[in-house]
Amino acid sequence: MRRGRAVAAAAERTLQFYxxxxxxIEDTGIKGRLIVIEGPDASGRSTQIGLITAKLEAAGHAVLNTGLKRSELISEGILEAKRNFAGRKTLSLFYAADFADQLENKIIPALRAGYVVLADRYIYTLLAREAVRGISRRWSHNLFSFAIVPDLVFYLDVEPEExxxxxxxxxxYLDYYESGADMGLANDMFESFMKYQAMIAKEFRRMQKRYNLVIIDGNRSIPEINADLQKRIDAFLESAHAASSKATL
Structure with a gap:
Protein backbone atom coordinates (compact mmCIF):
# COMPACT_ATOMS: atom_id res chain seq x y z
CA MET A 1 0.00 0.00 0.00
CA ARG A 2 3.06 2.29 -0.02
CA ARG A 3 2.18 3.88 -3.38
CA GLY A 4 -1.45 4.34 -2.38
CA ARG A 5 -0.37 6.40 0.62
CA ALA A 6 2.05 8.31 -1.58
CA VAL A 7 -0.76 9.41 -3.89
CA ALA A 8 -2.96 10.41 -0.96
CA ALA A 9 -0.15 12.44 0.59
CA ALA A 10 0.84 14.20 -2.62
CA ALA A 11 1.06 17.96 -2.66
CA GLU A 12 -1.98 19.66 -4.14
CA ARG A 13 -1.81 21.24 -7.59
CA THR A 14 -4.20 23.70 -9.19
CA LEU A 15 -6.32 22.53 -12.10
CA GLN A 16 -4.98 23.47 -15.52
CA PHE A 17 -7.54 24.06 -18.28
CA TYR A 18 -7.20 24.41 -22.04
CA ILE A 25 -13.82 25.16 -9.68
CA GLU A 26 -10.82 26.90 -11.29
CA ASP A 27 -8.98 27.12 -7.97
CA THR A 28 -9.70 23.53 -6.99
CA GLY A 29 -6.66 21.68 -5.65
CA ILE A 30 -6.01 18.14 -6.89
CA LYS A 31 -3.69 15.37 -5.75
CA GLY A 32 -4.44 12.69 -8.34
CA ARG A 33 -3.31 12.14 -11.92
CA LEU A 34 -5.22 12.01 -15.21
CA ILE A 35 -3.98 9.60 -17.88
CA VAL A 36 -5.70 9.30 -21.26
CA ILE A 37 -5.60 6.41 -23.73
CA GLU A 38 -6.77 7.44 -27.20
CA GLY A 39 -7.17 5.36 -30.33
CA PRO A 40 -9.71 4.15 -32.90
CA ASP A 41 -12.20 1.35 -32.40
CA ALA A 42 -10.43 -2.06 -32.23
CA SER A 43 -7.13 -0.39 -31.31
CA GLY A 44 -7.12 -2.19 -27.95
CA ARG A 45 -7.78 0.81 -25.69
CA SER A 46 -10.17 -0.99 -23.33
CA THR A 47 -7.87 -4.01 -23.04
CA GLN A 48 -4.90 -1.82 -22.18
CA ILE A 49 -6.88 0.21 -19.65
CA GLY A 50 -7.97 -3.01 -17.95
CA LEU A 51 -4.38 -4.22 -17.70
CA ILE A 52 -3.07 -0.86 -16.50
CA THR A 53 -5.86 -0.56 -13.92
CA ALA A 54 -5.03 -3.97 -12.46
CA LYS A 55 -1.32 -3.12 -12.28
CA LEU A 56 -1.90 0.26 -10.62
CA GLU A 57 -4.36 -1.13 -8.11
CA ALA A 58 -1.96 -3.94 -7.23
CA ALA A 59 0.65 -1.24 -6.56
CA GLY A 60 -1.72 0.50 -4.14
CA HIS A 61 -3.20 3.23 -6.32
CA ALA A 62 -6.88 4.09 -6.23
CA VAL A 63 -8.07 4.10 -9.86
CA LEU A 64 -11.16 5.50 -11.59
CA ASN A 65 -12.05 4.56 -15.17
CA THR A 66 -13.98 6.95 -17.39
CA GLY A 67 -14.62 7.54 -21.09
CA LEU A 68 -16.93 9.02 -23.69
CA LYS A 69 -20.71 8.54 -23.54
CA ARG A 70 -20.71 7.52 -19.87
CA SER A 71 -22.76 10.36 -18.42
CA GLU A 72 -25.99 9.06 -16.92
CA LEU A 73 -27.65 12.33 -17.94
CA ILE A 74 -26.48 12.61 -21.54
CA SER A 75 -25.33 9.24 -22.94
CA GLU A 76 -28.80 8.10 -24.02
CA GLY A 77 -29.34 11.44 -25.71
CA ILE A 78 -26.20 10.91 -27.81
CA LEU A 79 -27.41 7.51 -28.97
CA GLU A 80 -30.81 8.93 -29.84
CA ALA A 81 -29.23 11.85 -31.72
CA LYS A 82 -27.14 9.41 -33.77
CA ARG A 83 -30.15 7.25 -34.55
CA ASN A 84 -31.91 10.34 -35.87
CA PHE A 85 -28.85 11.54 -37.83
CA ALA A 86 -28.53 14.80 -35.92
CA GLY A 87 -26.35 17.54 -37.40
CA ARG A 88 -22.61 17.53 -36.79
CA LYS A 89 -22.51 20.52 -34.46
CA THR A 90 -25.55 19.18 -32.60
CA LEU A 91 -23.67 15.96 -31.92
CA SER A 92 -20.64 17.99 -30.84
CA LEU A 93 -22.75 19.83 -28.28
CA PHE A 94 -24.18 16.54 -26.98
CA TYR A 95 -20.67 15.14 -26.51
CA ALA A 96 -19.54 18.38 -24.83
CA ALA A 97 -22.43 18.11 -22.36
CA ASP A 98 -21.59 14.44 -21.70
CA PHE A 99 -17.96 15.33 -21.08
CA ALA A 100 -18.78 18.32 -18.87
CA ASP A 101 -21.04 16.21 -16.64
CA GLN A 102 -18.34 13.57 -16.16
CA LEU A 103 -15.61 16.15 -15.65
CA GLU A 104 -17.51 17.95 -12.91
CA ASN A 105 -19.05 14.97 -11.15
CA LYS A 106 -16.55 12.14 -11.66
CA ILE A 107 -13.12 13.18 -12.89
CA ILE A 108 -12.41 16.26 -10.76
CA PRO A 109 -13.76 14.73 -7.50
CA ALA A 110 -11.57 11.67 -8.09
CA LEU A 111 -8.50 13.82 -8.75
CA ARG A 112 -9.20 15.82 -5.59
CA ALA A 113 -9.27 12.54 -3.66
CA GLY A 114 -5.90 11.44 -5.07
CA TYR A 115 -7.09 8.87 -7.61
CA VAL A 116 -5.35 7.96 -10.82
CA VAL A 117 -8.05 8.58 -13.44
CA LEU A 118 -7.74 6.48 -16.61
CA ALA A 119 -9.78 7.87 -19.50
CA ASP A 120 -10.78 5.61 -22.38
CA ARG A 121 -10.71 8.49 -24.89
CA TYR A 122 -10.96 12.16 -24.01
CA ILE A 123 -11.65 15.36 -25.97
CA TYR A 124 -9.04 14.53 -28.64
CA THR A 125 -11.20 11.93 -30.37
CA LEU A 126 -14.00 14.49 -30.52
CA LEU A 127 -11.67 17.17 -31.89
CA ALA A 128 -10.36 14.80 -34.57
CA ARG A 129 -13.83 13.63 -35.60
CA GLU A 130 -15.05 17.20 -35.93
CA ALA A 131 -11.99 18.38 -37.88
CA VAL A 132 -12.27 15.67 -40.55
CA ARG A 133 -15.97 16.53 -40.90
CA GLY A 134 -15.17 20.12 -41.74
CA ILE A 135 -15.91 21.76 -38.39
CA SER A 136 -13.54 24.61 -37.53
CA ARG A 137 -10.67 23.46 -35.31
CA ARG A 138 -10.84 26.78 -33.48
CA TRP A 139 -14.58 26.30 -32.82
CA SER A 140 -13.99 22.79 -31.46
CA HIS A 141 -11.05 23.84 -29.29
CA ASN A 142 -13.09 26.69 -27.82
CA LEU A 143 -16.04 24.35 -27.22
CA PHE A 144 -13.86 22.05 -25.12
CA SER A 145 -11.73 24.79 -23.56
CA PHE A 146 -13.18 23.90 -20.15
CA ALA A 147 -11.39 20.52 -20.28
CA ILE A 148 -8.54 20.04 -17.84
CA VAL A 149 -5.11 19.23 -19.23
CA PRO A 150 -4.20 15.58 -18.57
CA ASP A 151 -0.85 14.48 -17.17
CA LEU A 152 -0.30 11.94 -19.94
CA VAL A 153 -2.04 11.32 -23.27
CA PHE A 154 -1.28 8.20 -25.31
CA TYR A 155 -2.57 7.59 -28.83
CA LEU A 156 -2.60 3.98 -30.05
CA ASP A 157 -1.74 4.35 -33.72
CA VAL A 158 -2.97 1.32 -35.68
CA GLU A 159 -2.97 0.88 -39.45
CA PRO A 160 -6.50 0.74 -40.95
CA GLU A 161 -5.78 -2.71 -42.43
CA GLU A 162 -4.95 -4.03 -38.95
CA TYR A 173 -19.22 -5.05 -37.80
CA LEU A 174 -17.97 -1.73 -39.11
CA ASP A 175 -19.65 1.09 -37.20
CA TYR A 176 -21.51 3.67 -39.30
CA TYR A 177 -19.83 6.74 -37.80
CA GLU A 178 -16.44 5.09 -37.21
CA SER A 179 -16.45 4.28 -40.92
CA GLY A 180 -17.23 7.86 -41.89
CA ALA A 181 -20.33 6.64 -43.71
CA ASP A 182 -22.06 9.92 -42.87
CA MET A 183 -19.41 11.78 -44.89
CA GLY A 184 -20.03 10.11 -48.25
CA LEU A 185 -16.40 9.03 -48.64
CA ALA A 186 -17.24 5.90 -50.67
CA ASN A 187 -20.18 3.73 -51.66
CA ASP A 188 -18.57 0.68 -50.05
CA MET A 189 -18.45 0.60 -46.22
CA PHE A 190 -15.05 -1.12 -46.19
CA GLU A 191 -13.49 1.50 -48.45
CA SER A 192 -15.13 4.28 -46.43
CA PHE A 193 -13.71 2.82 -43.21
CA MET A 194 -10.19 2.70 -44.63
CA LYS A 195 -10.33 6.30 -45.85
CA TYR A 196 -11.92 7.61 -42.67
CA GLN A 197 -9.46 5.93 -40.31
CA ALA A 198 -6.53 7.26 -42.35
CA MET A 199 -7.99 10.77 -42.05
CA ILE A 200 -8.45 10.43 -38.29
CA ALA A 201 -4.89 9.13 -37.83
CA LYS A 202 -3.56 12.08 -39.85
CA GLU A 203 -5.52 14.49 -37.66
CA PHE A 204 -4.12 12.95 -34.49
CA ARG A 205 -0.59 13.37 -35.81
CA ARG A 206 -1.47 16.98 -36.58
CA MET A 207 -2.63 17.46 -32.97
CA GLN A 208 0.42 15.72 -31.49
CA LYS A 209 2.49 18.79 -30.68
CA ARG A 210 -0.34 21.08 -29.60
CA TYR A 211 -1.79 18.59 -27.11
CA ASN A 212 1.39 16.71 -26.15
CA LEU A 213 0.18 13.37 -27.49
CA VAL A 214 2.51 10.39 -27.10
CA ILE A 215 2.03 8.21 -30.17
CA ILE A 216 2.31 4.49 -29.44
CA ASP A 217 2.73 1.81 -32.11
CA GLY A 218 -0.55 -0.05 -31.73
CA ASN A 219 0.18 -2.64 -34.43
CA ARG A 220 2.14 -4.76 -31.93
CA SER A 221 0.87 -7.52 -29.66
CA ILE A 222 -1.13 -6.75 -26.52
CA PRO A 223 1.78 -7.61 -24.15
CA GLU A 224 4.23 -5.49 -26.14
CA ILE A 225 1.94 -2.45 -26.13
CA ASN A 226 1.16 -2.91 -22.46
CA ALA A 227 4.85 -3.14 -21.51
CA ASP A 228 5.50 0.09 -23.40
CA LEU A 229 2.58 1.96 -21.80
CA GLN A 230 3.23 0.65 -18.30
CA LYS A 231 6.90 1.57 -18.44
CA ARG A 232 6.03 5.14 -19.41
CA ILE A 233 3.30 5.43 -16.77
CA ASP A 234 5.47 3.98 -14.01
CA ALA A 235 8.30 6.37 -14.88
CA PHE A 236 5.94 9.34 -14.81
CA LEU A 237 4.33 8.39 -11.49
CA GLU A 238 7.71 7.77 -9.88
CA SER A 239 8.96 11.15 -11.09
CA ALA A 240 5.76 12.90 -9.97
CA HIS A 241 5.95 11.25 -6.54
CA ALA A 242 9.60 12.31 -6.13
CA ALA A 243 8.78 15.89 -7.11
CA SER A 244 5.77 15.94 -4.76
CA SER A 245 7.80 14.57 -1.86
CA LYS A 246 10.47 17.20 -2.42
CA ALA A 247 7.83 19.96 -2.51
CA THR A 248 6.35 18.87 0.83
CA LEU A 249 9.69 18.87 2.66
Missing part, protein backbone atom coordinates in the same frame (compact mmCIF):
# COMPACT_ATOMS: atom_id res chain seq x y z
CA UNK A 19 -9.10 27.69 -21.85
CA UNK A 20 -11.18 29.58 -19.32
CA UNK A 21 -12.24 26.46 -17.44
CA UNK A 22 -15.25 26.12 -15.18
CA UNK A 23 -15.31 29.35 -13.09
CA UNK A 24 -16.35 28.00 -9.71
CA UNK A 163 -8.08 -2.43 -37.48
CA UNK A 164 -10.30 -4.17 -40.04
CA UNK A 165 -8.57 -7.47 -39.32
CA UNK A 166 -9.24 -7.10 -35.59
CA UNK A 167 -12.88 -6.14 -36.14
CA UNK A 168 -13.52 -9.20 -38.27
CA UNK A 169 -11.60 -11.41 -35.82
CA UNK A 170 -14.22 -10.50 -33.21
CA UNK A 171 -17.05 -11.18 -35.68
CA UNK A 172 -18.03 -7.54 -35.20
Missing amino acids: GHGIPY LVHRVFQKNA
Whole structure:
Protein backbone atom coordinates (compact mmCIF):
# COMPACT_ATOMS: atom_id res chain seq x y z
CA MET A 1 0.00 0.00 0.00
CA ARG A 2 3.06 2.29 -0.02
CA ARG A 3 2.18 3.88 -3.38
CA GLY A 4 -1.45 4.34 -2.38
CA ARG A 5 -0.37 6.40 0.62
CA ALA A 6 2.05 8.31 -1.58
CA VAL A 7 -0.76 9.41 -3.89
CA ALA A 8 -2.96 10.41 -0.96
CA ALA A 9 -0.15 12.44 0.59
CA ALA A 10 0.84 14.20 -2.62
CA ALA A 11 1.06 17.96 -2.66
CA GLU A 12 -1.98 19.66 -4.14
CA ARG A 13 -1.81 21.24 -7.59
CA THR A 14 -4.20 23.70 -9.19
CA LEU A 15 -6.32 22.53 -12.10
CA GLN A 16 -4.98 23.47 -15.52
CA PHE A 17 -7.54 24.06 -18.28
CA TYR A 18 -7.20 24.41 -22.04
CA GLY A 19 -9.10 27.69 -21.85
CA HIS A 20 -11.18 29.58 -19.32
CA GLY A 21 -12.24 26.46 -17.44
CA ILE A 22 -15.25 26.12 -15.18
CA PRO A 23 -15.31 29.35 -13.09
CA TYR A 24 -16.35 28.00 -9.71
CA ILE A 25 -13.82 25.16 -9.68
CA GLU A 26 -10.82 26.90 -11.29
CA ASP A 27 -8.98 27.12 -7.97
CA THR A 28 -9.70 23.53 -6.99
CA GLY A 29 -6.66 21.68 -5.65
CA ILE A 30 -6.01 18.14 -6.89
CA LYS A 31 -3.69 15.37 -5.75
CA GLY A 32 -4.44 12.69 -8.34
CA ARG A 33 -3.31 12.14 -11.92
CA LEU A 34 -5.22 12.01 -15.21
CA ILE A 35 -3.98 9.60 -17.88
CA VAL A 36 -5.70 9.30 -21.26
CA ILE A 37 -5.60 6.41 -23.73
CA GLU A 38 -6.77 7.44 -27.20
CA GLY A 39 -7.17 5.36 -30.33
CA PRO A 40 -9.71 4.15 -32.90
CA ASP A 41 -12.20 1.35 -32.40
CA ALA A 42 -10.43 -2.06 -32.23
CA SER A 43 -7.13 -0.39 -31.31
CA GLY A 44 -7.12 -2.19 -27.95
CA ARG A 45 -7.78 0.81 -25.69
CA SER A 46 -10.17 -0.99 -23.33
CA THR A 47 -7.87 -4.01 -23.04
CA GLN A 48 -4.90 -1.82 -22.18
CA ILE A 49 -6.88 0.21 -19.65
CA GLY A 50 -7.97 -3.01 -17.95
CA LEU A 51 -4.38 -4.22 -17.70
CA ILE A 52 -3.07 -0.86 -16.50
CA THR A 53 -5.86 -0.56 -13.92
CA ALA A 54 -5.03 -3.97 -12.46
CA LYS A 55 -1.32 -3.12 -12.28
CA LEU A 56 -1.90 0.26 -10.62
CA GLU A 57 -4.36 -1.13 -8.11
CA ALA A 58 -1.96 -3.94 -7.23
CA ALA A 59 0.65 -1.24 -6.56
CA GLY A 60 -1.72 0.50 -4.14
CA HIS A 61 -3.20 3.23 -6.32
CA ALA A 62 -6.88 4.09 -6.23
CA VAL A 63 -8.07 4.10 -9.86
CA LEU A 64 -11.16 5.50 -11.59
CA ASN A 65 -12.05 4.56 -15.17
CA THR A 66 -13.98 6.95 -17.39
CA GLY A 67 -14.62 7.54 -21.09
CA LEU A 68 -16.93 9.02 -23.69
CA LYS A 69 -20.71 8.54 -23.54
CA ARG A 70 -20.71 7.52 -19.87
CA SER A 71 -22.76 10.36 -18.42
CA GLU A 72 -25.99 9.06 -16.92
CA LEU A 73 -27.65 12.33 -17.94
CA ILE A 74 -26.48 12.61 -21.54
CA SER A 75 -25.33 9.24 -22.94
CA GLU A 76 -28.80 8.10 -24.02
CA GLY A 77 -29.34 11.44 -25.71
CA ILE A 78 -26.20 10.91 -27.81
CA LEU A 79 -27.41 7.51 -28.97
CA GLU A 80 -30.81 8.93 -29.84
CA ALA A 81 -29.23 11.85 -31.72
CA LYS A 82 -27.14 9.41 -33.77
CA ARG A 83 -30.15 7.25 -34.55
CA ASN A 84 -31.91 10.34 -35.87
CA PHE A 85 -28.85 11.54 -37.83
CA ALA A 86 -28.53 14.80 -35.92
CA GLY A 87 -26.35 17.54 -37.40
CA ARG A 88 -22.61 17.53 -36.79
CA LYS A 89 -22.51 20.52 -34.46
CA THR A 90 -25.55 19.18 -32.60
CA LEU A 91 -23.67 15.96 -31.92
CA SER A 92 -20.64 17.99 -30.84
CA LEU A 93 -22.75 19.83 -28.28
CA PHE A 94 -24.18 16.54 -26.98
CA TYR A 95 -20.67 15.14 -26.51
CA ALA A 96 -19.54 18.38 -24.83
CA ALA A 97 -22.43 18.11 -22.36
CA ASP A 98 -21.59 14.44 -21.70
CA PHE A 99 -17.96 15.33 -21.08
CA ALA A 100 -18.78 18.32 -18.87
CA ASP A 101 -21.04 16.21 -16.64
CA GLN A 102 -18.34 13.57 -16.16
CA LEU A 103 -15.61 16.15 -15.65
CA GLU A 104 -17.51 17.95 -12.91
CA ASN A 105 -19.05 14.97 -11.15
CA LYS A 106 -16.55 12.14 -11.66
CA ILE A 107 -13.12 13.18 -12.89
CA ILE A 108 -12.41 16.26 -10.76
CA PRO A 109 -13.76 14.73 -7.50
CA ALA A 110 -11.57 11.67 -8.09
CA LEU A 111 -8.50 13.82 -8.75
CA ARG A 112 -9.20 15.82 -5.59
CA ALA A 113 -9.27 12.54 -3.66
CA GLY A 114 -5.90 11.44 -5.07
CA TYR A 115 -7.09 8.87 -7.61
CA VAL A 116 -5.35 7.96 -10.82
CA VAL A 117 -8.05 8.58 -13.44
CA LEU A 118 -7.74 6.48 -16.61
CA ALA A 119 -9.78 7.87 -19.50
CA ASP A 120 -10.78 5.61 -22.38
CA ARG A 121 -10.71 8.49 -24.89
CA TYR A 122 -10.96 12.16 -24.01
CA ILE A 123 -11.65 15.36 -25.97
CA TYR A 124 -9.04 14.53 -28.64
CA THR A 125 -11.20 11.93 -30.37
CA LEU A 126 -14.00 14.49 -30.52
CA LEU A 127 -11.67 17.17 -31.89
CA ALA A 128 -10.36 14.80 -34.57
CA ARG A 129 -13.83 13.63 -35.60
CA GLU A 130 -15.05 17.20 -35.93
CA ALA A 131 -11.99 18.38 -37.88
CA VAL A 132 -12.27 15.67 -40.55
CA ARG A 133 -15.97 16.53 -40.90
CA GLY A 134 -15.17 20.12 -41.74
CA ILE A 135 -15.91 21.76 -38.39
CA SER A 136 -13.54 24.61 -37.53
CA ARG A 137 -10.67 23.46 -35.31
CA ARG A 138 -10.84 26.78 -33.48
CA TRP A 139 -14.58 26.30 -32.82
CA SER A 140 -13.99 22.79 -31.46
CA HIS A 141 -11.05 23.84 -29.29
CA ASN A 142 -13.09 26.69 -27.82
CA LEU A 143 -16.04 24.35 -27.22
CA PHE A 144 -13.86 22.05 -25.12
CA SER A 145 -11.73 24.79 -23.56
CA PHE A 146 -13.18 23.90 -20.15
CA ALA A 147 -11.39 20.52 -20.28
CA ILE A 148 -8.54 20.04 -17.84
CA VAL A 149 -5.11 19.23 -19.23
CA PRO A 150 -4.20 15.58 -18.57
CA ASP A 151 -0.85 14.48 -17.17
CA LEU A 152 -0.30 11.94 -19.94
CA VAL A 153 -2.04 11.32 -23.27
CA PHE A 154 -1.28 8.20 -25.31
CA TYR A 155 -2.57 7.59 -28.83
CA LEU A 156 -2.60 3.98 -30.05
CA ASP A 157 -1.74 4.35 -33.72
CA VAL A 158 -2.97 1.32 -35.68
CA GLU A 159 -2.97 0.88 -39.45
CA PRO A 160 -6.50 0.74 -40.95
CA GLU A 161 -5.78 -2.71 -42.43
CA GLU A 162 -4.95 -4.03 -38.95
CA LEU A 163 -8.08 -2.43 -37.48
CA VAL A 164 -10.30 -4.17 -40.04
CA HIS A 165 -8.57 -7.47 -39.32
CA ARG A 166 -9.24 -7.10 -35.59
CA VAL A 167 -12.88 -6.14 -36.14
CA PHE A 168 -13.52 -9.20 -38.27
CA GLN A 169 -11.60 -11.41 -35.82
CA LYS A 170 -14.22 -10.50 -33.21
CA ASN A 171 -17.05 -11.18 -35.68
CA ALA A 172 -18.03 -7.54 -35.20
CA TYR A 173 -19.22 -5.05 -37.80
CA LEU A 174 -17.97 -1.73 -39.11
CA ASP A 175 -19.65 1.09 -37.20
CA TYR A 176 -21.51 3.67 -39.30
CA TYR A 177 -19.83 6.74 -37.80
CA GLU A 178 -16.44 5.09 -37.21
CA SER A 179 -16.45 4.28 -40.92
CA GLY A 180 -17.23 7.86 -41.89
CA ALA A 181 -20.33 6.64 -43.71
CA ASP A 182 -22.06 9.92 -42.87
CA MET A 183 -19.41 11.78 -44.89
CA GLY A 184 -20.03 10.11 -48.25
CA LEU A 185 -16.40 9.03 -48.64
CA ALA A 186 -17.24 5.90 -50.67
CA ASN A 187 -20.18 3.73 -51.66
CA ASP A 188 -18.57 0.68 -50.05
CA MET A 189 -18.45 0.60 -46.22
CA PHE A 190 -15.05 -1.12 -46.19
CA GLU A 191 -13.49 1.50 -48.45
CA SER A 192 -15.13 4.28 -46.43
CA PHE A 193 -13.71 2.82 -43.21
CA MET A 194 -10.19 2.70 -44.63
CA LYS A 195 -10.33 6.30 -45.85
CA TYR A 196 -11.92 7.61 -42.67
CA GLN A 197 -9.46 5.93 -40.31
CA ALA A 198 -6.53 7.26 -42.35
CA MET A 199 -7.99 10.77 -42.05
CA ILE A 200 -8.45 10.43 -38.29
CA ALA A 201 -4.89 9.13 -37.83
CA LYS A 202 -3.56 12.08 -39.85
CA GLU A 203 -5.52 14.49 -37.66
CA PHE A 204 -4.12 12.95 -34.49
CA ARG A 205 -0.59 13.37 -35.81
CA ARG A 206 -1.47 16.98 -36.58
CA MET A 207 -2.63 17.46 -32.97
CA GLN A 208 0.42 15.72 -31.49
CA LYS A 209 2.49 18.79 -30.68
CA ARG A 210 -0.34 21.08 -29.60
CA TYR A 211 -1.79 18.59 -27.11
CA ASN A 212 1.39 16.71 -26.15
CA LEU A 213 0.18 13.37 -27.49
CA VAL A 214 2.51 10.39 -27.10
CA ILE A 215 2.03 8.21 -30.17
CA ILE A 216 2.31 4.49 -29.44
CA ASP A 217 2.73 1.81 -32.11
CA GLY A 218 -0.55 -0.05 -31.73
CA ASN A 219 0.18 -2.64 -34.43
CA ARG A 220 2.14 -4.76 -31.93
CA SER A 221 0.87 -7.52 -29.66
CA ILE A 222 -1.13 -6.75 -26.52
CA PRO A 223 1.78 -7.61 -24.15
CA GLU A 224 4.23 -5.49 -26.14
CA ILE A 225 1.94 -2.45 -26.13
CA ASN A 226 1.16 -2.91 -22.46
CA ALA A 227 4.85 -3.14 -21.51
CA ASP A 228 5.50 0.09 -23.40
CA LEU A 229 2.58 1.96 -21.80
CA GLN A 230 3.23 0.65 -18.30
CA LYS A 231 6.90 1.57 -18.44
CA ARG A 232 6.03 5.14 -19.41
CA ILE A 233 3.30 5.43 -16.77
CA ASP A 234 5.47 3.98 -14.01
CA ALA A 235 8.30 6.37 -14.88
CA PHE A 236 5.94 9.34 -14.81
CA LEU A 237 4.33 8.39 -11.49
CA GLU A 238 7.71 7.77 -9.88
CA SER A 239 8.96 11.15 -11.09
CA ALA A 240 5.76 12.90 -9.97
CA HIS A 241 5.95 11.25 -6.54
CA ALA A 242 9.60 12.31 -6.13
CA ALA A 243 8.78 15.89 -7.11
CA SER A 244 5.77 15.94 -4.76
CA SER A 245 7.80 14.57 -1.86
CA LYS A 246 10.47 17.20 -2.42
CA ALA A 247 7.83 19.96 -2.51
CA THR A 248 6.35 18.87 0.83
CA LEU A 249 9.69 18.87 2.66
